[in-house]
Amino acid sequence: MDHGGHGMTMDLPPFTLGRGLAYSPDPFFLAGCVLALVLYGWGVVRLRRRGDSWGAGRTVAFALGVASIALVMCTGLNDYGMVMFSVHMVQHMVISMVSPILLLLGAPVTLALRALPVAGRDAAGKSRTGPRELLLAVLHSRYVRVITHPAFTIPVFIASLYGLYFSPLFDYLMGSKPGHLAMMTHFLAVGLVFFWPIMGVDPGPHRPGYVMRMLELFAGMPFHAFFGIALMMASRPMVATYEHPPLSLGIDALADQNAAGGIAWAFSEIPSVLVLVALVYQWYHSEQRQAARSDRAADRDGDKELAEYNAYLASLQARGR
Structure with missing residues (x-):
């Protein structure tokens, strides 16, 4: 791998589904996926031992959400995503739109609030502060109220497309491993805060009615479609990182960009x-x-x-x- 120029370049054979799904773990995301599954499993087991029920559907949804992150970040898709715009767009759309929805359907915050023990009081009668109390404090904080408000989530959701890809920031982040990890983590975080109030499964500071949730959903989705159409209609490569793909891939940069636009457009509908x-x-x-x-x-x-x-x-x- 060569760190230089506009991004990280590598010689890879032409993309196939088998090569794309080959095991190629990113240590950061692999550790995060394992930790998420362990903590969620601990919560479910704790509830079951206590005699409380927890829906199997929620557990399956959360596990699928973690698996979707591992699919795009711990396989060959992550390698090809560094040099192919279309594969990168699959990563972006999955980790920002599919993974958050599945994770939120798993109700991890609700599980944590039910599984974590109450800290109780000390000898003087003062309330202790434990993990559950800290989580409740975060949920009721002004910071969470701000980052989950539609006036924040919708602009950030849109800016993650236009402000990132159509500016030098994307090429800068793609130029290093930490930058790429930060960008993918950002995509996941933006998806979570955007869909959290809309899904309404976990408790949160904003709980609008169902009609308002649908309006919030459709307020952001058209911009994904417009972004995809802009890429598909472009007559030249618009992102410098993917302007000169390795010759070993045997692809055309503009055709690959058009494919990326089609993927972005399709993912505006499916989620x-x-x-x-x-x-x-x-x-x-x-x-x-x-x-x-x-x-x-x-x-x-x-x-x-x-x-x-x-x-x-x-x-x-x-x-x-």
């Missing part, structure tokens, strides 16, 4: 549909729960009225005797 289905499902079950509560309240009121009527009849009979 939107997934999130929309999840929101409709949540909305339906919320209405069902509300209806059940209303029915129970009506039953209690009806029982009370019946008891009062029976008491009234009994009083009439007593007076008659």
Whole structure:
């Protein structure tokens, strides 16, 4: 690997699916994926030992989210993504849109709040501060309120495309391993804070209604489509890092850029549909729960009225005797 010029260059054979999926771990993301699975598994086991239930669907969703990160960062896709714009765009779209959705469906914050022990009080009666209390403090902090507000998440979500790829910043970050890791971590973080209030699975400072969540979702998605179309319609390479791909790949830079644009455009639709289905499902079950509560309240009121009527009849009979 040669660190120089506009980015990191390497000689690789032409891309195939087998080479793209070959095991090629990035130590940073591999450690992060393993740690996430271990901590999540610890939380689930702790709840089960305590006799509490935890949905298998949530566990599967979280595991798939971690697996999707490992797929794009711990395989040959990460190697080819350094020299092929199209493969890099697959990495970007998966780690910023697919992985966050799956991770959030796993409700990791809810799991942590249920699994972590309450710190309790010390001998003087003062409340202790443990991991659970720190997590609650973070959730209620002004910082989290700001970074999860639509006025912040939507502009950052958009800027991660236009402000990064159409400026020298992308080439600068791609010029070093730490820069590339920082960029991919940023994509994941932006996806998490963007979809967190929209998904509404974990507790958070912003919990808009379902209609507002859908509006927030569709406020950001069209910009992905426009970004993809801009790449597809360009008549010249727009990102210097991928302007001169290695000859060993046997690809044309402009054709590869057009493919990257098509991938970005397609990914503006697929996650939107997934999130929309999840929101409709949540909305339906919320209405069902509300209806059940209303029915129970009506039953209690009806029982009370019946008891009062029976008491009234009994009083009439007593007076008659």
